[in-house]
Amino acid sequence: MNTLWNKYPFIYSELENVVDIMKNNAVNREKTIENSLLDLINSGGKLLRPAFLIVSAGFGNYVSEKFCNLAAVVEMLHMATLVHDDIVDDAKTRRGNQTIQSKYGKDYAVFMGDLLFSRCFMLLSSNTSMENMKLLSEAIFNICTGEIEQFSSQFSKEVSVKKYLKRIAAKTAALFSISFYVGSAESGCSKEVVSNLSKIGYDIGMAFQIIDDILDYTGQADLVGKPVGNDLKEGIYTLPLIYALKADKTSSLEKLLKNEYTDEDVCKIIDITDKLGGIDNARALAKRYTKRSFDRIAKLPDCDNKNILRELAEMLLSRKY
Amino acid sequence: MNTLWNKYPFIYSELENVVDIMKNNAVNREKTIENSLLDLINSGGKLLRPAFLIVSAGFGNYVSEKFCNLAAVVEMLHMATLVHDDIVDDAKTRRGNQTIQSKYGKDYAVFMGDLLFSRCFMLLSSNTSMENMKLLSEAIFNICTGEIEQFSSQFSKEVSVKKYLKRIAAKTAALFSISFYVGSAESGCSKEVVSNLSKIGYDIGMAFQIIDDILDYTGQADLVGKPVGNDLKEGIYTLPLIYALKADKTSSLEKLLKNEYTDEDVCKIIDITDKLGGIDNARALAKRYTKRSFDRIAKLPDCDNKNILRELAEMLLSRKY
Numbered sequence: 001m002n003t004l005w006n007k008y009p010f011i012y013s014e015l016e017n018v019v020d021i022m023k024n025n026a027v028n029r030e031k032t033i034e035n036s037l038l039d040l041i042n043s044g045g046k047l048l049r050p051a052f053l054i055v056s057a058g059f060g061n062y063v064s065e066k067f068c069n070l071a072a073v074v075e076m077l078h079m080a081t082l083v084h085d086d087i088v089d090d091a092k093t094r095r096g097n098q099t100i101q102s103k104y105g106k107d108y109a110v111f112m113g114d115l116l117f118s119r120c121f122m123l124l125s126s127n128t129s130m131e132n133m134k135l136l137s138e139a140i141f142n143i144c145t146g147e148i149e150q151f152s153s154q155f156s157k158e159v160s161v162k163k164y165l166k167r168i169a170a171k172t173a174a175l176f177s178i179s180f181y182v183g184s185a186e187s188g189c190s191k192e193v194v195s196n197l198s199k200i201g202y203d204i205g206m207a208f209q210i211i212d213d214i215l216d217y218t219g220q221a222d223l224v225g226k227p228v229g230n231d232l233k234e235g236i237y238t239l240p241l242i243y244a245l246k247a248d249k250t251s252s253l254e255k256l257l258k259n260e261y262t263d264e265d266v267c268k269i270i271d272i273t274d275k276l277g278g279i280d281n282a283r284a285l286a287k288r289y290t291k292r293s294f295d296r297i298a299k300l301p302d303c304d305n306k307n308i309l310r311e312l313a314e315m316l317l318s319r320k321y
Numbered sequence: 322m323n324t325l326w327n328k329y330p331f332i333y334s335e336l337e338n339v340v341d342i343m344k345n346n347a348v349n350r351e352k353t354i355e356n357s358l359l360d361l362i363n364s365g366g367k368l369l370r371p372a373f374l375i376v377s378a379g380f381g382n383y384v385s386e387k388f389c390n391l392a393a394v395v396e397m398l399h400m401a402t403l404v405h406d407d408i409v410d411d412a413k414t415r416r417g418n419q420t421i422q423s424k425y426g427k428d429y430a431v432f433m434g435d436l437l438f439s440r441c442f443m444l445l446s447s448n449t450s451m452e453n454m455k456l457l458s459e460a461i462f463n464i465c466t467g468e469i470e471q472f473s474s475q476f477s478k479e480v481s482v483k484k485y486l487k488r489i490a491a492k493t494a495a496l497f498s499i500s501f502y503v504g505s506a507e508s509g510c511s512k513e514v515v516s517n518l519s520k521i522g523y524d525i526g527m528a529f530q531i532i533d534d535i536l537d538y539t540g541q542a543d544l545v546g547k548p549v550g551n552d553l554k555e556g557i558y559t560l561p562l563i564y565a566l567k568a569d570k571t572s573s574l575e576k577l578l579k580n581e582y583t584d585e586d587v588c589k590i591i592d593i594t595d596k597l598g599g600i601d602n603a604r605a606l607a608k609r610y611t612k613r614s615f616d617r618i619a620k621l622p623d624c625d626n627k628n629i630l631r632e633l634a635e636m637l638l639s640r641k642y
Contacts, residue, residue, distance in 0.1 A: 030470055084435060088428040107409040107472055110431060114405060115465035117438055121458035125451045133454065137442035144436035149351055151428055 018050045021072040043095045049074040053183040058305040060187025069127045080116035139178045146170030155235035168209040176205025203293035210286040213238035229266035244278030290317045339371045342393040364416045370395040374504040379626040381508025390448045395500045401437035460499045467491030476556035489530040497526025524614035531607040534559035550587035565599030611638045
């Protein structure tokens with residue numbers, strides 16, 4: 001279990017249940033499938049989406065079994081997108097471990113992701129309403145559209161802040177928001193609380209992805225669990241670079257952009273991006289999203305989970321990995 | 322529309338509705354997505370699964386809109402598996418057209434398949450019961466397991482008839498069977514009729530896949546719409562070869578099996594497989610499945626669709642593409 005949760009014994013123990021549910025769902029007559037799923041489950045992901053679903057459900061009538069099942073679904077959906085993401089990025093490592101695509105090949109990873117998706121819908125059909133089923137499939141649909149938009153704008157210098165935000169909203173914030181929605185709606189919270197929590201999820205998700213993209217510029221590979229400068233090499237231009245390009249009066253940065261990068265190029269681009277204020281400006285926007293989530297959290301009914309939400313949003317903003 | 326349906330005006334016109342529904346579901350703000358989905362929809366697939374769903378629904382209370390939507394879902398699920406299948410097979414053409422993976426790249430194809438899957442579940446959540454949702458996700462789960470088993474036994478001379486049948490049951494017959502099930506169950510057929518139609522779907526699906534695998538040995542590339550000998554080159558050993566290996570007393574065939582094949586190797590293997598009776602024996606098994614479906618069809622309540630089912634099963638057995 002990620003050390004993040006040591007401070008919160010209830011979340012910790014519920015996430016242990018979530019992990020057990022995922023392990024039960026990994027059982028397969030084909031042992032390669034089972035083992036690679038267990039590798040994924042044991043790889044020490046932060047389990048943020050399931051944790052947020054559980055915390056949100058705490059604002060209503062919490063029933064452990066039901067919400068742990070739903071929490072397992074959102075994490076497995078996330079895992080499925082990661083498996084497919086790693087194919088596209090040709091990623092060798094994820095969370096410090098070898099990726100499925102690099103260990104077993106891309107072919108295998110394609111169907112492992114599909115298998116995870118279908119397993120999620122199998123689990124969902126026993127644990128949620130049609131309405132939520134629809135929302136979750138829409139979320140995946142949006143993630144896919146976001147991903148496709150991402151590589152159809154690969155190596156393009158024309159990515160605007162607006163386009164970037166739209167992309168990460170689809171790619172990341174949607175599933176965060178849905179996790180908050182499902183937790184609160186299924187536990188019978190009032191419409192107002194459900195709507196507020198869904199927006200909090202969206203804001204936290206946006207801040208989370210911006211920080212993630214910043215860490216690709218500033219992180220240490222051993223902490224982040226994947227190589228730094230990876231997005232850049234893949235031609236995925238994220239917020240720090242987009243802001244830096246806007247501030248780049250002499251076009252010194254723009255001139256460095258091409259269709260392939262060496263490690264040296266990457267270092268140089270990161271350096272100039274930083275000097276042009278790209279990283280600071282990106283961090284400022286992540287702070288604004290977090291601040292907006294704080295304002296919304298303040299309006300939630302008083303309970304322990306309210307403070308936990310605030311602490312988590314704050315921690316995600318200042319994280320180093 | 323495939324000429325297959327010219328004989329059946331009602332199915333023909335309902336399939337036109339199905340195609341329209343699929344086209345409506347292809348609309349996307351990202352035009353590359355929309356166009357590649359339209360390419361897929363217009364590529365002239367046989368639309369067997371949706372047709373069988375519609376024919377099965379005719380045994381109960383048929384409601385056009387509902388069943389055309391469900392029929393669109395099973396075809397889109399099938400399309401999604403094809404898109405991902407083509408990545409794994411590195412297939413250049415499918416139904417005579419360039420595949421998504423070859424036209425836009427594997428990365429794109431990964432998320433296009435996911436996008437189709439999620440769209441199916443979005444459509445499903447407005448048109449079916451949780452029970453059917455569960456069955457359909459189980460079917461995809463089985464397809465994925467079957468696919469993974471297929472390439473974990475790639476180039477293995479140890480594939481038995483039993484293993485092969487298990488693989489094609491998961492890979493193909495499951496979705497055929499589900500199409501029959503969904504059509505009959507949702508139209509309010511009796512339990513007996515639903516169970517019988519599901520089994521008929523399974524048998525027709527098994528026969529269909531065996532014939533498909535035979536066509537990889539005997540077909541003409543321009544008719545089949547994909548290169549012949551493809552499975553063999555990919556190290557996927559199907560029923561004709563499995564039967565031939567069993568009959569191969571002198572190991573002349575086994576000696577030819579290796580990890581890479583030239584066109585010349587493929588011709589030689591096909592020739593020996595045929596001489597050893599592999600193709601005839603495989604065709605005999607497809608006939609047995611079709612015969613079993615006839616026996617089951619005979620027990621269905623009398624109606625026009627009963628004859629149509631019989632004709633379709635017969636036609637699929639004797640098809641040349």
